[in-house]
Structures are given as structure tokens and as C-alpha cells.
Amino acid sequence: MSAAHNERLALACALAAVLAWSTVATGFKLGLRVLQPLQLLWLGALISLAFFASMLLTTGRWRALSELGARDWLRVAGLGLLNPFLYYFILFEAYDRLPAQIAQPLNYTWAIVLAILAVPILRQPLTRRTLLGIVVSYAGVVVLLAQGRFDGMARVDTLGVVLAVSSTLVWALYWLANVRLKIDALALMTGSFAVGAPAVGLACAAIEGLPAIDARALGYGAWVGLIEMGVTFVLWQTAMRRTAHAGRIAQLIFLSPFLSLVLIDRVLGEAVSASSVAGLGLIVAGLLIARR
Secondary structure (H helix, E strand, O other), rough: OOOOHHHHHHHHHHHHHHHHOOOOHHHHHHHOOOHHHHHHHHHHHHHHHHHHHHHHHHOOOOOOHHOOOOOHHHHHHHHHHHHHHHHHHHHHHHHHHHHHHHHHHHOHHHHHHHHHHHHHHHHOOOOOHHHHHHHHHHHHHHHHHHHOOOOOOOOOOHHHHHHHHHHHHHHHHHHHHHOOOOOOOOHHHHHHHHHHHHHHHHHHHHHOOOOOOHHHHHHHHHOOOHOOHHHHHHHHHHHHOOOOOOOHHHHHHHHHHHHHHHHHHHHHOOOOOOOHHHHHHHHHHHHHHHOO
């Protein structure tokens, strides 16, 4: 084993990230019971910015941020408006309108949207296997939204569905915009959140009003800022750097949505339907087919 590779550490970090990500759908819904979407996002973005900045300083990688030119900063600023601002604003609005067992699997189709957009933007070919994966995943979306009804779609918030699907488009565009950037990942996240967090704060003050800062609000903000955006980023980056089998480790991410359904049922109190499980199963099957 190479000195740079540590498969046990990589596996431990990847599993920790997967377990943490499994909690976020439940955390979103609980947080949205006491905070408005922009309020929750603002607190989460501030805490995440503080985390990334501290990591940048403690690891000595702050020079990567100070060496960025004007053009690089424009790109970082644009990415900050996509994530955390636009992406999470749309996503939290979707979670505010939909049951978590519907919002979470819909958001998970971003990888399929990425495969579709990569055709015109990156000029990557759409193979038969990828096309099959797309069909299977969106068949899962139909099953998910039908919720066991064979005479049409179940009664779900239409705008919530549109928002959840739109979030996948924003997230896919965000990752496609990252493809050609040669910027240190931690510096990029710090710079993006340094732009995105104030933008969220301004929107929050103008639309919903800034939240009252108390222990409960800060707790949910930390759940979003650290578990969804911060600590898991570092864990996953560490796993990818320390493994010699990145593709094998990356497959673990597909455990997250199923573990999430368990928490949605047990902690959040939503009775997860068989249609939600079947729909998510098809979505993940389609993603696995497309990845191969």
C-alpha cells in the first residue's frame, strides 16, 4: 500500500460522510419547522463559511485563496451565487412544501441531470447505457410521485416538485462549472461561501427577516452548515485522496438515501410508503447503470 493511501482511513471517512449525509433530509425538515428557508440557509451558510475559513487557515492552504486573480474571483463569486445561495434556497423551498420522502429522492436525480447536460456542455457522448440509466431513474420519479395511485399522480405540491427538480439543474450546472477550474477545493469553497453567505443574508433580511438567534436556531444552522456543507466535505475529500479505489469508495454514497428514509420514518415521523422505497430504488438503479 502506498504511503499516501490508507484504505481503512478512506473507508472510515467515506462511511462517516455517508452516515452524516443520511441525516440531512430529517435535519432540513426539523429546521424548517422553526425557521423560514432563507433564515435556515443564512445560519447554515455563515457556520459553513466559518468552518471552511478555519480549515483553510489551520491547513496552511490560505495562500491558494490569496493567489487568485480578478478573473478567478469573478468565477468564484458566480459559483457562490449558485451554491450556497440559489441551490439551497430552491432546495429548502422544495423541502418546505414536500414530504421529505419525496423531496430527497427527487433531489438525488441531479447526477442524471449532470449526465444529460454533459452532452452539450462537455461534448460527452450519450451512450446507450447512460440513456438506459436515465430512463430507469425517471421511471423511479414517476413511481415516487404516483405514491401507489394507478389512476394518475398523487396529490403532491406541484410547485414543490418543480422546485426540487430545478434544484437538480442548478446543482448539475454548479458541478459542470467546476470542471475546468484549477483552484484548490477548500479555497474554492471558502471563497464561494464568502460571496454566497452575505448574498443569502441580504435576501433573508429583505424577504423573511433575519432570524432570532437562539440555541435551537443555531443548532439547526450548525446541522445544515456542518453536516450538509462542511465536515462531510472534508471527510469525503479525505476519503477520495487516501484511497487507491475511488470508484469503489464512491459507490458507498448510494447507501445514504436509503438510510435517510429510515430516519425520515423513525425520527421525523413520516410514514414512508412502499412507493417511495420503490421509486428511490429505481432512481438509484438508474444512477448505477449510468455510472458503469
